Amino acid sequence: MTITKTMVPYPIMPVPNEQTQPYWDGTREGKIMIQRCQKCGFYNHPPLYICINCKDRDAALVFEQVSGRGTIYTHYICHDNSIAGFENKVPYPVVIVELEEQKGLFIMSNLLNFEYDAYGSEIKPGMPVEPVFEKASETITVVQYQPATQRRPRQAAGSRGSRK
Amino acid sequence: MPLTWSKGKRPVFVGAGQTLNRRYSGRSVASLANEAALMAIADAGLKPKDIDGLSSWPNPAHQVARNVAGYDRLDVRAMMDFIPLENVRWYNQNEIPPAGSAGMVISAALALGTGACNYALVFRCGHHPPGLRYQGISARQAPGNAGFALTYGHGVGGAGQAHHFQRYLDKFGAKREEMYTGYIQSANHNAQLNDSAVWKGRTITLDDYMNARLIAYPMSVFDNDMPVDGVKCVVMTTEDRAKGTPHPGGYFAGMAMNQWQLLKGGIIQPLEAIYEAEAVMAKNLYESGGLHPEDVDLIHVYDGFSPMVWNHLEIFGFCKIGEAHEWTQGGTIALNGPHPVNTSGGNLGDGRVHGMTHVYETAVQMMGTAGPRQLKNLHVAICETGPFGNGSSFLCTKD
Numbered sequence: 404m405t406i407t408k409t410m411v412p413y414p415i416m417p418v419p420n421e422q423t424q425p426y427w428d429g430t431r432e433g434k435i436m437i438q439r440c441q442k443c444g445f446y447n448h449p450p451l452y453i454c455i456n457c458k459d460r461d462a463a464l465v466f467e468q469v470s471g472r473g474t475i476y477t478h479y480i481c482h483d484n485s486i487a488g489f490e491n492k493v494p495y496p497v498v499i500v501e502l503e504e505q506k507g508l509f510i511m512s513n514l515l516n517f518e519y520d521a522y523g524s525e526i527k528p529g530m531p532v533e534p535v536f537e538k539a540s541e542t543i544t545v546v547q548y549q550p551a552t553q554r555r556p557r558q559a560a561g562s563r564g565s566r567k
Numbered sequence: 568m569p570l571t572w573s574k575g576k577r578p579v580f581v582g583a584g585q586t587l588n589r590r591y592s593g594r595s596v597a598s599l600a601n602e603a604a605l606m607a608i609a610d611a612g613l614k615p616k617d618i619d620g621l622s623s624w625p626n627p628a629h630q631v632a633r634n635v636a637g638y639d640r641l642d643v644r645a646m647m648d649f650i651p652l653e654n655v656r657w658y659n660q661n662e663i664p665p666a667g668s669a670g671m672v673i674s675a676a677l678a679l680g681t682g683a684c685n686y687a688l689v690f691r692c693g694h695h696p697p698g699l700r701y702q703g704i705s706a707r708q709a710p711g712n713a714g715f716a717l718t719y720g721h722g723v724g725g726a727g728q729a730h731h732f733q734r735y736l737d738k739f740g741a742k743r744e745e746m747y748t749g750y751i752q753s754a755n756h757n758a759q760l761n762d763s764a765v766w767k768g769r770t771i772t773l774d775d776y777m778n779a780r781l782i783a784y785p786m787s788v789f790d791n792d793m794p795v796d797g798v799k800c801v802v803m804t805t806e807d808r809a810k811g812t813p814h815p816g817g818y819f820a821g822m823a824m825n826q827w828q829l830l831k832g833g834i835i836q837p838l839e840a841i842y843e844a845e846a847v848m849a850k851n852l853y854e855s856g857g858l859h860p861e862d863v864d865l866i867h868v869y870d871g872f873s874p875m876v877w878n879h880l881e882i883f884g885f886c887k888i889g890e891a892h893e894w895t896q897g898g899t900i901a902l903n904g905p906h907p908v909n910t911s912g913g914n915l916g917d918g919r920v921h922g923m924t925h926v927y928e929t930a931v932q933m934m935g936t937a938g939p940r941q942l943k944n945l946h947v948a949i950c951e952t953g954p955f956g957n958g959s960s961f962l963c964t965k966d
């Protein structure tokens with residue numbers, strides 16, 4: 404069993420471009436900022452040049468903060484060492500977190516502070532997770548996720564999490 | 568609407584040629600292409616001067632490719648140079664992988680049907696670079712959108728498919744060992760009857776599969792096809808011209824390409840979105856051929872990554888969504904079973920020439936030249952060639 408407490412140092416450092424810079428400005432302040440269409444409200448991540456949902460050519464695409472709360476959609480456990488710099492990190496999980504704001508709005512993560520085996524047997528879809536912000540360099544903070552420690556403030560009836 | 572052809576102008580396979588796939592052949596792509604193309608042309612009873620159409624997908628599609636024609640790339644100009652072919656009137660050079668190998672056949676069929684060419688050579692190479700790791704990432708930076716994925720160490724071979732496979736296992740209650748009995752085993756068996764196959768002479772047991780080196784669990788080395796050196800070619804013409812050739816077979820009967828618009832961008836394409844998009848392709852395919860899943864008796868579906876086999880058996884309607892992991896058990900898809908799948912061993916068994924493996928085997932089965940693997944009483948074949956969970960496909964018929 405393994406627990407990944409941190410992925411620092413990051414062997415491959417994100418380099419923002421003009422499209423992704425607002426996202427990275429946000430993470431440095433502990434926020435997840437996602438590009439959102441001001442016409443239809445759809446979140447586009449990675450950011451786009453026209454909203455994938457409504458295709459309104461005049462719609463403004465503005466970065467807005469999301470809650471960060473989400474659940475595991477799927478995952479794998481990386482064992483292969485063909486990515487330079489990750490050799491001493493294997494095996495590590497690569498999970499896909501679905502944010503609560505929108506179906507199919509995904510963020511990748513390595514799932515920190517969770518005990519897993521070589522097969523990720525205990526990583527289950529629907530598992531609630533919360534963001535952790537890891538300072539990777541002076542300018543880059545990487546979003547990671549860990550199992551949720553906080554009860555969700557807005558709990559819709561019939562949603563997961565019985566009040567034990 | 569079913570495809571319509573003028574009388575005598577239905578496209579059909581008339582020849583096939585291939586080099587034997589080898590992990591490292593020690594030969595150039597140029598040399599392999601010369602061998603496979605001349606073999607295919609001769610198999611069709613033709614001469615190089617007869618070939619007047621070319622259809623290619625030249626992208627080497629791996630991370631350390633140099634993209635040099637004759638080395639790891641085989642494009643139309645290279646093919647004209649290497650044979651040589653001096654009477655080419657029409658050619659097609661696919662760019663995107665989803666057009667891929669079935670896309671080459673589709674383009675050639677359309678060109679033949681309109682008379683843009685009379686004899687089309689369709690080809691693709693695989694190349695395994697010596698001295699380099701085929702799948703290797705040495706980048707220190709992740710520019711732009713790569714920063715949302717590569718930063719997390721996402722990108723080893725089949726990583727995207729590992730996400731899909733895990734989703735499938737979780738969603739449908741499938742077990743990883745079912746992949747052995749529900750595909751790997753039959754592909755391994757079929758490969759024993761194929762001299763080209765990298766799995767020939769190698770028996771893979773359930774124990775081997777379950778204990779294999781993991782790449783990105785649930786995917787192991789046996790779930791990812793092996794890079795090889797090899798070239799595969801088929802020759803197509805029209806029904807009227809085919810009458811004078813030794814063994815025409817596989818009359819082009821339907822076609823479809825993936826509906827990209829349904830894929831809503833994002834960090835990954837969720838399995839559900841791929842199913843939704845490919846359901847449109849499946850519907851278009853059957854409608855264009857006026858055929859149904861129950862008409863099909865030979866199935867070729869892309870298997871560069873094992874889970875895609877189950878995905879496409881469901882998408883093309885051979886079983887219900889989420890049930891392929893059960894439907895494939897007990898010999899359903901074996902060579903001698905009721906629904907043979909990937910009779911040459913597919914990309915896993917034969918080696919990574921992407922979907923051209925499936926095109927080649929579809930052609931030889933329908934022409935009756937598949938040797939020890941030859942199936943009897945074939946009527947309708949489906950061929951889907953991906954890769955990466957979205958592809959193109961065609962149908963062909965015996966008569």
Ligand SMILES: [Zn+2]
Pocket residue numbers: 440441442443444445454455456457458459462
């Ligand atoms: Zn919109």
